[in-house]
Amino acid sequence: MAQKTIEVQGMTCGHCKSSVEGALSALDGVNEANVDLEANNVAVEYDESKVDASSMAEAIEDQGYDVVK
Incomplete structure (x- = not known):
């Protein structure tokens, strides 16, 4: 399993x-995905053979948040 921390802007609440x-x-x-609201990021544990960073960023942006690239 790979791990990545993605910086996300616009998250403010539960x-x-x-x-x-x-x-x-x-x-x-x-x-697994764990958001840290104070740090404005999400830590993701994922299988690199099934999903990539651009797919994860797209899923976050589809929810209305901005991914810092």
């Missing part, structure tokens, strides 16, 4: 946390 974690967890290959 609903934001749930939206981002839910969107990432729904992707095939994502094992």
Whole structure:
């Protein structure tokens, strides 16, 4: 399993946390997603053979948040 921390702007509350974690967890290959609201990021544990960083960024952006690239 690979790990990646993705910086996300616009998350401010528990609903934001749930939206981002839910969107990432729904992707095939994502094992775990943990949002840190204070740090404005999400730590993701995933299978590199099933999902890539651009797919994860797209899932976050589809929820209305900005991924810092």
